[in-house]
Amino acid sequence: MTVADGQEAIEHAIAALAPQCDVLIISGGLGPTLDDLTRQAIAAVLGVELEVHPLAMEKLTAYFARLKRPMAESNKIQAMIPRGADMIENTCGTAPGIAASYRVPHSAHSCRLFAMPGVPSEMKAMFARDVLPQLTSAAGGAALISRTLHTFGMGESNLGQMIAALMQRGRNPSVGTTVANSQVSLRINSHFPSRVQALAELEKTAAACRQILGDLIFGEDDQTLAGVVAQMLVPRYHLAIAESGVEGVLARMLSDVPGSNRFFAQGWIASSDQAKTAMLQIPPELLSQHAGVSESVAGAMAAQARQLSGCDFGLAVAGVADASADAFGSFAIALAHADGVLTRTFHFTGDRDLVRDRSAKMALTMLRYHLLGKTMPF
Amino acid sequence: MTVADGQEAIEHAIAALAPQCDVLIISGGLGPTLDDLTRQAIAAVLGVELEVHPLAMEKLTAYFARLKRPMAESNKIQAMIPRGADMIENTCGTAPGIAASYRVPHSAHSCRLFAMPGVPSEMKAMFARDVLPQLTSAAGGAALISRTLHTFGMGESNLGQMIAALMQRGRNPSVGTTVANSQVSLRINSHFPSRVQALAELEKTAAACRQILGDLIFGEDDQTLAGVVAQMLVPRYHLAIAESGVEGVLARMLSDVPGSNRFFAQGWIASSDQAKTAMLQIPPELLSQHAGVSESVAGAMAAQARQLSGCDFGLAVAGVADASADAFGSFAIALAHADGVLTRTFHFTGDRDLVRDRSAKMALTMLRYHLLGKTMPF
Numbered sequence: 066m067t068v069a070d071g072q073e074a075i076e077h078a079i080a081a082l083a084p085q086c087d088v089l090i091i092s093g094g095l096g097p098t099l100d101d102l103t104r105q106a107i108a109a110v111l112g113v114e115l116e117v118h119p120l121a122m123e124k125l126t127a128y129f130a131r132l133k134r135p136m137a138e139s140n141k142i143q144a145m146i147p148r149g150a151d152m153i154e155n156t157c158g159t160a161p162g163i164a165a166s167y168r169v170p171h172s173a174h175s176c177r178l179f180a181m182p183g184v185p186s187e188m189k190a191m192f193a194r195d196v197l198p199q200l201t202s203a204a205g206g207a208a209l210i211s212r213t214l215h216t217f218g219m220g221e222s223n224l225g226q227m228i229a230a231l232m233q234r235g236r237n238p239s240v241g242t243t244v245a246n247s248q249v250s251l252r253i254n255s256h257f258p259s260r261v262q263a264l265a266e267l268e269k270t271a272a273a274c275r276q277i278l279g280d281l282i283f284g285e286d287d288q289t290l291a292g293v294v295a296q297m298l299v300p301r302y303h304l305a306i307a308e309s310g311v312e313g314v315l316a317r318m319l320s321d322v323p324g325s326n327r328f329f330a331q332g333w334i335a336s337s338d339q340a341k342t343a344m345l346q347i348p349p350e351l352l353s354q355h356a357g358v359s360e361s362v363a364g365a366m367a368a369q370a371r372q373l374s375g376c377d378f379g380l381a382v383a384g385v386a387d388a389s390a391d392a393f394g395s396f397a398i399a400l401a402h403a404d405g406v407l408t409r410t411f412h413f414t415g416d417r418d419l420v421r422d423r424s425a426k427m428a429l430t431m432l433r434y435h436l437l438g439k440t441m442p443f
Numbered sequence: 444m445t446v447a448d449g450q451e452a453i454e455h456a457i458a459a460l461a462p463q464c465d466v467l468i469i470s471g472g473l474g475p476t477l478d479d480l481t482r483q484a485i486a487a488v489l490g491v492e493l494e495v496h497p498l499a500m501e502k503l504t505a506y507f508a509r510l511k512r513p514m515a516e517s518n519k520i521q522a523m524i525p526r527g528a529d530m531i532e533n534t535c536g537t538a539p540g541i542a543a544s545y546r547v548p549h550s551a552h553s554c555r556l557f558a559m560p561g562v563p564s565e566m567k568a569m570f571a572r573d574v575l576p577q578l579t580s581a582a583g584g585a586a587l588i589s590r591t592l593h594t595f596g597m598g599e600s601n602l603g604q605m606i607a608a609l610m611q612r613g614r615n616p617s618v619g620t621t622v623a624n625s626q627v628s629l630r631i632n633s634h635f636p637s638r639v640q641a642l643a644e645l646e647k648t649a650a651a652c653r654q655i656l657g658d659l660i661f662g663e664d665d666q667t668l669a670g671v672v673a674q675m676l677v678p679r680y681h682l683a684i685a686e687s688g689v690e691g692v693l694a695r696m697l698s699d700v701p702g703s704n705r706f707f708a709q710g711w712i713a714s715s716d717q718a719k720t721a722m723l724q725i726p727p728e729l730l731s732q733h734a735g736v737s738e739s740v741a742g743a744m745a746a747q748a749r750q751l752s753g754c755d756f757g758l759a760v761a762g763v764a765d766a767s768a769d770a771f772g773s774f775a776i777a778l779a780h781a782d783g784v785l786t787r788t789f790h791f792t793g794d795r796d797l798v799r800d801r802s803a804k805m806a807l808t809m810l811r812y813h814l815l816g817k818t819m820p821f
Binding site (some may be wrong): 066067074077081085106117204250281306308311312314315316317320321323324325326327331332333335336337339340343344373375387388403417418421427 | 445452455459460483603684686689690691692693694695696697698699701703704707708709710711712713715717718721722729751752753765766791795796797
């Protein structure tokens with residue numbers, strides 16, 4: 066629930082949510098300014114006064130002493146918490162958090178409140194250090210562990226049919242599909258009474274997915290397609306690229322990988338025919354013979370990128386990303402390697418951003434399958 | 444409020460929110476599947492039955508007839524709405540929306556509910572066609588109009604000091620600052636009894652901001668820095684770029700502008716010394732004399748990009764985006780134009796993504812001020 070910066074609104078939110086949950090995590094509104102009213106709202110809901118917490122005041126005083134700045138009166142509010150509540154120490158800032166148990170009126174239900182600052186770095190540190198251990202302990206060892214397996218190139222419904230048995234409702238671990246950034250990902254949630262069991266069952270389900278989908282799965286969790294390709298290239302291979310229609314899209318995917326200079330240091334952006342000839346020495350005859358999207362042109366771009374750079378691989382994408390053009394979404398992709406040039410044509414759908422993203426990822430996928438020594442299955 | 448796919452959860456959410464608002468907009472859960480329970484939850488909260496809406500059923504039947512597909516029994520639920528509620532026509536899909544007035548129990552308060560499908564295209568069309576006009580009319584002509592003015596290059600606190608008078612609390616239109624994508628933006632909200640007045644006051648406040656900040660403001664609302672530079676270049680000027688440390692970041696910013704081929708068709712990614720020499724003919728002596736981040740090297744890259752491409756401008760960024768390097772965040776930026784080469788060095792802070800984003804935007808800003816015929820004020 067998103068709540069306005071008002072004490073009454075925060076009180077209403079706590080009162081509305083607490084009856085339906087065992088734990089309520091609140092973020093934001095614990096600072097010294099007039100907007101910061103979470104502390105007051107919690108005290109009001111609990112029906113108690115705010116009082117100075119000695120340890121919090123000590124830390125706050127020390128903080129201002131370290132800065133050699135006088136502490137404004139308004140700052141003292143940050144050392145106050147509702148009577149009877151627990152302070153959650155803030156190791157990264159001045160505003161401590163609040164932990165309190167709220168007994169829902171006219172009911173036997175009790176809800177544990179955790180209020181943390183809104184500053185992400187402070188909140189994350191506080192959550193990891195104090196809140197999560199309390200939640201883990203309250204869960205009596207039960208654990209929900211998730212993993213995401215990423216695929217690219219096959220549609221969501223085809224993929225869903227392949228793993229239909231694993232996606233059945235009620236299965237634990239559960240398997241669901243999500244689509245983002247042109248990728249279809251499988252989300253596995255494993256929920257068991259113990260962490261060991263949750264992890265073991267997660268691994269079994271992940272293995273079952275991999276058994277069915279094989280190389281369609283390129284990575285897990287925060288792995289990117291470019292990052293996975295990078296791992297296959299380093300330290301042995303170097304890659305040069307040539308882009309037309311995706312100017313910078315493929316380059317940026319590659320260079321978003323930390324340490325990208327170890328496998329990627331050269332690229333050409335050559336959108337116009339003139340640029341292709343001037344930069345990559347593509348013969349004008351070839352360009353005029355093959356107007357529009359052409360595997361011959363993309364193949365020549367890849368071969369020249371490889372040749373001119375002296376890299377192991379030349380990867381070229383040449384297509385139409387101008388949404389008003391008839392050939393919008395058509396892309397020729399080519400990979401030049403030691404033994405020849407592989408070329409393919411694709412017709413992508415979606416808006417300008419999407420077709421550019423898809424064509425760059427398809428280029429990476431062609432390279433990935435080549436490095437796997439396999440034929441791309443689509 | 445984010446609500447689970449359960450009828451009870453949806454009922455609780457409506458009951459919790461309705462007492463505090465005049466209008467409650469609900470999105471999602473009107474389809475034919477078992478997860479879609481918004482319709483049932485609204486009927487339960489209102490204490491009425493669901494009944495078939497004749498017009499909705501007619502449209503649904505016609506839809507399946509058009510597809511030449513039999514209509515599954517489960518689909519008929521989509522033509523049902525709570526008795527006494529109004530149907531909101533879905534011009535883009537099969538599930539109609541629901542508009543209903545909910546009288547909060549034990550209170551004189553009434554809340555207007557609008558439930559729309561979750562599919563963004565269907566929801567947006569429905570909102571624009573039916574919901575917004577009802578809201579506008581209910582507001583009695585009062586209007587809140589917003590505009591965002593974008594700046595790049597000056598820090599948030601400096602900028603805030605310059606426009607402190609306009610940012611005073613309680614002012615209407617209000618002016619606030621936000622930071623995203625390395626840009627500091629001013630958000631103006633103008634809230635008045637009439638749309639005409641709201642717009643007139645918005646314009647006055649925007650003009651006051653521009654009066655103070657001048658060329659620091661590069662654009663408004665969904666304008667991008669690259670898009671603004673593109674407008675200044677087209678149709679007269681062409682740009683070539685050379686990137687090292689920001690491989691593809693600057694290229695992609697430029698090519699994200701629709702029709703980018705009209706001003707940007709050539710670029711070099713040359714990260715290693717070897718690539719700079721091979722691709723841009725930067726003399727090896729220059730590179731060895733000026734190890735690390737150097738204006739001389741960036742200047743030579745810009746000049747060669749201009750020279751080799753025959754473009755009006757050559758823009759080069761050469762810096763260190765390897766977070767483990769001592770010089771991390773140092774970038775030399777150069778602009779080659781008809782009368783010479785402009786070079787500058789910057790030390791950016793932030794993570795790898797941020798320093799790359801900042802250096803590319805600073806390069807665009809150097810070009811923008813050159814096209815304005817002015818000196819960059821930072």
